[in-house]
Amino acid sequence: MKKIMLILLAVFMLAACKKESKKSKETSTLTEQDSLAPINDQVMESAVIYEANIRQYSPEGTFDAFTKDIPQLKELGVKIIWVMPIYPISMKNRKATGDLSVEDIEDPEERKKYLGSYYAIADYSAVNKEYGTEEDFQELVDTAHENGIYVILDWVANHTGWDHEWITEHPEYYTQNEKGEIVDPLNPETGESWGWTDVADLNYDNKELWSAMKGEMKYWVENHDIDGFRADVAGEVPTEFWEQIVKEIEETKPVFMLAESEDKDLFEEAFDMGYNWEGHHIMNDIAQGKKTAKDWDAYMKKIDTTYQEDDFLMNFVTNHDENSWNGTVKERMGDASETFLALTYTIPGMPLIYSGQEYDLHKRLKFFEKDTIPHTKGKVWPIMEKLGQLKNENAALQGGKNAATYEALKNSAEEKILSFKRQKDGEEVIFIANLTDKPVKFRLEAQGEFTDYMSGDALTLKKDQEREFDAWEYEILINK
Template identity: 70%
Template sequence: MKKISILLLGMISLVSCKNEPEQAATEVKQEQSIAPVDNEAMESAVIYEANIRQYSPEGSFDAFTKDIPQLKDLGVKVIWLMPIYPISEVRRKATNDLSIEDIEDPEEKKKYLGSYYAIADYTEVNPEFGTKEDLDELVQTAHENGMYVILDWVANHTGWDHAWLEENPDFYTQNDKGEPVDPLNPATGESWGWTDVADLNYDNKELWEAMTAEMKYWIDEHNIDGFRADVAGEVPTEFWEQAVPKLQETKPVFMLAESEDKDLFHNAFDMGYNWEGHHLMNQIAQGEATVAAWDEYMKKIDTTYQQDDYLMNFVTNHDENSWNGTVRERMGDASEAMVALTYTIPGMPLIYSGQEYDMDKRLRFFEKDTISKTKGTMWPLLEKLGELKNSNAALSGGKEAADYVRLKTSADEQVLAFERNKAGKKVVYVANLSDKPVDFTLELKSELQPYLGKKEFKKQKNDQYHMTAWEYVILADN
């Protein structure tokens, strides 16, 4: 028996040795299934915000992973996963005003899942979504389909049952009694109302080390490609500037800041939020501003930011949808023209889960909800826009963005017309951003064909162009 055991052991050892190169090759193949993040890839990228909880009836990583290949049809190159971590149960939000402790009925309590942004553990996954192995499969599938994956990172605060509250109370902002507090408005000293989270204190440099290590874990162990930083401006810029080089020791990463603070772009973030432009789009759609305000905004952008700074453009995201309304609610008949605008101005356009399926409801934020996956008018629109964004250098929107040239019309308060050009390629966007029809003159120096929007764009007998309310056209040379 002993001889047989030794012989069997030797055979197993031999088989193991033969398998080792195969396993190593597999690991290398996974690492090399997509090129490292670089600026060139971001020039033509579309970013997709994935709300795993609400994306499917299952609310799981696996359900989303199945649909990743078809996101290629929309030109998506970056997938931003909303927070995937376990959610704190202590002081968990049930509604905007009530905590889970305010709900008496045990069955009623079960339906309140809390805010994704009240994190109990930075290095675990929410078991409602699946396992870390499921996440790895999601990341690998994305990489195989030419997409990078970034995680939503909440560095400003943790949930109330995070281990740090017991193990490292000095990591937190404390009141006069030495008690941790929720985030306060620095201007007034009053609570923002984020009562389900405890504010972190970045005066403590040990917190810098711990937080950076938590971020690095996901790159080292799960091949994540970067982060979207929640309320990035509420965390010291110096923290981000020391963290990013350490993250890049493993591989290049892509960093998105939920902020327009230009100082964040110097040494930490690649892209910020175009909040001001977004709010202006809403105001124009609601008749509260004209195209003249947009022109002033674009001049401001040009003088405020450095040439290699760029912003994420959007008509919706998780905050806007849940708290301020659907695209249709806020933008009405201007919706399609505004979506097209987010793709044609400098920067990177965002698609939020459900937008591609004409979602016309506000997703519940603290409870389970789901989107309806019926392809209507928005999917083919985003498909065409994504194709143009991916293929035409005139829509380059990153650190080497194509030029933006305002084209003068005879009705500049109603009509927005501009040209983007780079490497001999040109794209022109023309839109009547008002609720009244308009006749106007416009000098076009290039013979470009209608690509999207108005099917024919020709001068009338009076040598003017005509557009109905909220009508637009994209002209392109391919």
């Protein structure tokens, strides 16, 4: 009897071990499935990118206040969050306004309200205590990853703030004048200051600087699992540096690289995406009556021959510079705002949302002081939600390295009406817009059965059919 009991006990224990082993294996598999795979070309095809201004995003201006809203960004189709600089800001030569530094202000209480430029960095491997701790930042990254969203950091490789330890420990890293004095960044064509007096210009003729800067960038990938960088004034730093650092970082993990530039040479090996600055300025000019739909068509033909097939650009109606220095979307684009927002989602490339844009931001955010974006969902949020869903799900709007085709469609009012077709994998999207402030009648060389995506209505396009669009009216048509 005792022998039988021992046998039964052994069988029970073996079964329990097998059950535990199976449970552990299932848990391991679940963890692998839940972790976010490294960023890849397919993600870029259908992504919306969000620029997070931590300081101005909330009344608190903290990582935590932004992190709690990350799940909502999925509703807008966001797949990449670009976080503006999170590092400590130098006090020396700190900007108070465009022309004055804090040293020019005598009242100590008045000085306190000037927080300086995000881009005057005192320490590349620390976080600004005003935003929280490194642990708080890690929670931001982890929350984004849990929601299927990648995080890239704004990186300022061209210059540092005047409090950075390199100023005293490695003055040889910096550009110096004939007297051996470190200088702020200079215009290479004129030799005159850009006016960025709150920062000191780094000198990439010194290869020791390259190693130091690479180490700082690797820190965030290796210790905080970030997914890439947005490179401030990327063209002012040697392309070879960017190519080297990307190659070294990708020994750890694949990364997404965004250049604040439209220089096509940067895309060869270093960067995935650049800024569509020229396209943005043309949009502003059309909205203000200075250019026409025909100018946009000419621009699309130009970039088709300028860039390689796998190069792509970030499309935007606003960003932190445009908002603070050149005006809100409404100031620059007026009644054309929604039309050009829709255009940024439907042309090749990746659309950008800047903090507050989704909440109908109608003010210029202060650049050197604390400010706060609105948080009431108004007209723009549901529009972005629909556009983001279409961008994420419709192959005809893929805009990365394997983008859907773009074909201009002829119409009878080409100075006023913009019309084009995107196609891929059997999907088709047609965009039609009146790019003037007056009603326009026209005929379009397209026919078939479609759905008006924004309204959900069925629409039949007939050959030689005359149509009339109101001022700035647009349609996004998808094939049934």
